[in-house]
Amino acid sequence: MRRLILALCLTSLPVSAIAQNAAAPSAEAALSAEAAAIKSHVMFLASDAMRGREAGSPEYDIAAQYVAAQFFAAGLKPGGEKGTYAQQVPLVAYKPDGQGTLSITGPAGQTALAFGTDYIPSANPRATETNVSAPVVFVGYGIVAPQYGRDDYRGVDVKGKIVAFVSGSPSKMTGEERAWLGSPTTKARFAAERGAVGTITLVTPRSDKQRPFARLVEANGHTRMTWANADGTGHVEEGGIPTLATLSLSGAQKLFAGARTPWAKVAREADKADASFKAEALPTALAVTTKTQFDKAQSSNVVSVLPGSDPALAREVVVLSAHLDHVGVSGKADDKIHNGALDNAIGIASLIEEAKRFQKEGATKRTILFLAVTAEEKGLIGSDYFANHPTVPADSIIANVNLDMPILTYKFEDMVAFGGDRSTLGPIIRRAVEGAGVALSPDPIPDEGIFVRSDHFRFVQKGVPSVFLWPGQKGPGKAAVEHFLSTNYHKPSDDLSQPIQWEEGVRFVDVNYRIARDIADAPSRPVWNKGDYFGTLFKGPMGQ
Structure with missing residues (x-):
């Protein structure tokens, strides 16, 4: 009942509560339909009304319902529990x-x-x-x-x-x-x-x-x-x-x-x-x-499925993931809402738009599972729960492509694939990135250990070859990334007032789509490179 009341209350909120910091329509007249779609998702998910989408909060639940509705509109089948799009995640605070x-x-x-x-x-x-x-x-x-x-x-x-x-x-x-x-x-x-x-x-x-x-x-x-x-x-x-x-x-x-x-x-x-x-x-x-x-809490992952078309390969599953939660409301400043526009509303928007493109361009040979997870900000909790309680057979999951916090405030000239060089996903990623007209660069901040710090790593721990991509740091990228991490990361200023370049979101979706489709249609499943540390440690399928 509490969730229903909150949902009804949202309909009576002033437009400013949903679309704060959005530019006037005339300023966005040049946006393509694809870019406008990405922005529309972020306008809702990163609005003040969502109060930072903290895992376990009523606002997170509303955001999860929004994502489920978008998956339904994209023609995806429920992939959660009991014929729904939800996988309930019992939490302990x-x-x-x-x-x-x-x-x-x-x-x-x-x-x-x-x-x-x-x-x-x-x-x-x-x-x-x-x-x-x-x-x-x-x-x-x-x-x-x-x-x-x-x-x-x-x-x-x-x-x-x-x-x-x-x-x-x-x-x-x-x-x-x-x-x-x-x-x-x-x-x-x-x-x-x-x-x-x-x-x-x-x-x-x-x-x-x-x-x-x-x-x-x-x-x-x-x-x-x-x-x-x-x-x-x-x-x-x-x-x-x-x-x-x-x-x-x-x-x-x-x-x-x-x-x-x-x-x-x-x-x-x-x-x-x-x-x-x-x-x-x-x-x-x-x-x-x-x-x-x-203290007990409850939240949910949002799970949907696009069944594969090949009778033999359809039982194999490629997981595309992004985290839906952010860090909620905190601090002493007048603005206490951590809207989480880039972290990670835009990742979820990319996941939704990728789903729509798959539905538009036809099913792949393998099944694709679209996963919006909760409690990433609490320690990769929602993805860990899914990895330990998958809604598909555990041995059917062959790869994970993760979308987390793409910094899209500049026109990117290259991309970085964290973990991409550890498995046979590497050549697939390179084809997709270069096919989109940009370069594939090595990790520019290796000491940060980014590969182990996002949801894809929970799949790595189950032996699944995994990757996630960021726009790279060539040209204006280095300054833009450093500015975001020092000024807006996990702060209320990660909102729509940032100079987000929505057309760059279209390019980001395109590259991730190419990677996922290539994996899903490839004649063989990805394997770890022979002797790779994480592939060996977690006993994943190994190349010869």
């Missing part, structure tokens, strides 16, 4: 409940650490209260990467222990692999596989410069989100081992009291871009108690 307690027992006796000065507790999405007491083992970065000759657990036994690791990852890795291996979630997985009972992250002088501990303290009370298991607990990717706390420089100093390697030496080494540490059992034990506050 959680955050630390209080300060918790953390004490160290070492050669000098027991020491209680101070919240906000020595440590901040981590919330545990699987339990309202977490109690862990165990000896501590320091494992450097906490990374296991045989291809780089690195095993930070070499020489130590962590079974039944708490592992402590410094944040970050070595510089002598590709940006994509650094981002994956440096994630606390990945590090917790390595620890769990070796029998550890919890993890502690240590702030270093290097990491403290990049993100001061004081900022971590301020953010500690923020709500996190994951999807709910059948028993109502939050899904934990690392298999259940709790991340217990983050220790500041002062907290780490106390943890290393009496250690063979003094903390000062560890901190100096951690200042190096490619630090090397020796794992060691510390002469200290930790007793940690934390509490977690929970």
Whole structure:
């Protein structure tokens, strides 16, 4: 009923609430029909009335209904649950409940650490209260990467222990692999596989410069989100081992009291871009108690299908995805609504227009699934839920092409395909990009690890060759991208007041359409390049 009332209320809103910042009709008279269609979707989805489309909000639900209606109008079949376009995603919102307690027992006796000065507790999405007491083992970065000759657990036994690791990852890795291996979630997985009972992250002088501990303290009370298991607990990717706390420089100093390697030496080494540490059992034990506050939420992915035409290949599915959610309403300024025009209303608009083009130009041999996901901004939650609960047979998904935050404020001269060179999608992408009259460029910001930071990566984790494209940084691109990321990214100013070039959206849709159609009509399914790190790690189909 609440959703119905909100939907009815929208019809009585003044036009300014739906189309704020839109140019006067005369200013847009030159737009092609395709560009006008893209803009019309963004005008609705990024309007103030949608209040930032936060996952779990009524406004997100209205946006999802809009996308479902557009899929219906494009002639797509429902691909969700019970003959609908919706896949319900049960969510768990959680955050630390209080300060918790953390004490160290070492050669000098027991020491209680101070919240906000020595440590901040981590919330545990699987339990309202977490109690862990165990000896501590320091494992450097906490990374296991045989291809780089690195095993930070070499020489130590962590079974039944708490592992402590410094944040970050070595510089002598590709940006994509650094981002994956440096994630606390990945590090917790390595620890769990070796029998550890919890993890502690240590702030270093290097990491403290990049993100001061004081900022971590301020953010500690923020709500996190994951999807709910059948028993109502939050899904934990690392298999259940709790991340217990983050220790500041002062907290780490106390943890290393009496250690063979003094903390000062560890901190100096951690200042190096490619630090090397020796794992060691510390002469200290930790007793940690934390509490977690929970709240249930519900959202939905929007799923539609264009069935394939080939009797043999139609069971194989190419997924085209984009995230529908944004970050909602927050801040202290007069304008608190994070409209999310480029992130990612324009990605959803591109997905809708791509669907219309497929319907217009005829079915492909393979089936295409169009997926608008929720809670990307919460940690790729909606796509993770779909990847673990697909509405089609899991083994039928052969590729994913993801549309996320194309920055279309300039006439792009090249494109970047994140992850495109890791599989046989590479030649398909090059044909599509060059066929549209632009160049294909390498990743201009490899240290950002973009490949692991959007929804397509949830398909990669299931072994599926995947890619997502951005307009590149040739010509005016570099300045435009830097301006957006520094000025408008995740801010209320990501709205229709930006100089969005809607005809560039038509070009962006065209390239993605070419890629998807080529994949869907190709004689063979894509495979990972032989020996590719992620293809090997996640056991995807491998080329010879």
